[in-house]
Amino acid sequence: FAAELDTKHDKHERIVKISRDITIESKRLIFSLHSLLRNDDITEASGKIKEGLRKIILTHFTNITLELENEDPYQYLRAFSPGLQEFIEAITLYSFIVKSGTLFTWEDVKEELNVHVDIRRDKPNGPPEIIGTRRLQVLPLTEYLLGLEDLTGELMRLAIGQLGAGKFKAALKTTTFVKYVYTGLLLLSHVQSREFGKKLSIVRQSLDKMEYACYVMHVRGSEVQAHPSQFSSTSMLLPLSQDFLN
Template identity: 35%
Template sequence: MNTQVFFRECRDILDIQYDRRERIIKLSRDITSQSKKMIFALHRVAQAKSYKDNTKKFSETEDRKKDIIILFKKLAEDIQGRDYYRYSRSFSGGIEEFIEALAFYHFLQTDEIITKPEVEGHFINEEGKAWLHITAEDYMCGLADLTGELMRYAIHLVSSGKYDKALHICRTLRKLDQDFDLIASTYLPQLNKKLNTLKQSIKKVEQACYTFQIRGSEYPADMYMTIIKNHQEQYEQEQGNY
């Protein structure tokens, strides 16, 4: 083969791969952005005072979810076969963010952690075949990110006087922490960098529940709510410094 022809073919292949990677990165960023907006919408639902408002706001969440699925279908066109693993680092962040949003949505509706098959159900066509592969790593990393949202939700519940639901979240976070400790040490070392955030979330929820249960009777209701809200704002500021 002529050397110039060979290098032209190599150049064309590399150009195709570069263009594909750029498309994948762009779609992943869009998925991440829309997933974050979906999470913000869910927090508004969680803080709504009436369930009539929740019904309306969940429709906004459903609309955002549909938009994200459309983006995933575009992404799926570029990550078929071996390309899935070739470009996985370029789009895994988007998948994890969407799983976090899905898991928070599921928890608000059921008070339970979403399972991997339930996540995969969003990527199955009418024939029952999966059009996008969800790895165990993506699923678990998405759940690890969920813990921060559950912490914020629990703090809101405590500040609203809904101690029992906040305590349920605290127990859920503890169970996730136990499971992730085992998985990180034996199967998925990359989870280790998320465990510190998880443990901080547990500590924040435990402190809020402690303040409510042990010290709540020491303060007037208005002062107690101020203490909890200041507690939450302090956490948000700490997170913003990272």
């Protein structure tokens, strides 16, 4: 029994390490996605980001699939949940920026993570024998929703960057998208997840900041254009007054 517990603990630690690698690489891709705003031609750069996302799937998620062989995947879900949510954040942000504001759905993410891994059996003489395949299909709806909530924070950064670049219509489109996402998430407030509720309040805060920044740019647009240095991203995110929130 002790040996079995040690084996499960070691497996858990290996999966946690893989999850950390997914988180790190996903964060790098998110940073690269924000830098696309500074490029006139995003085709080449977005192609590299797409390759990076695919690499995460074919390496790290494949390794998780191998670790979960003959195991209950939900028993280890918390071990790779942070990396999974960060990856969802990255791939949904990629879809929004590169595919003109589209939402990468739960079904889309599941299809991307539909990784087939060969199941091998060692042979006394010769190379291992392939006896079948296994695929990673562990994506509870709650995990997708948590990643989607994280996406809204990145979209807030994107909208502020768009305003700073003078792209008011693009920022308004991003803000409207987040508003629709928030409305949809409100309909799922019955989800039994403490983390979901906490992140939902952060989504509301992000949306408030985006709407206020767009409000400032719309109402005081001529002033911003005449004195852009006085209207930095920071000044646009000053705390909202209670009157405005109501």
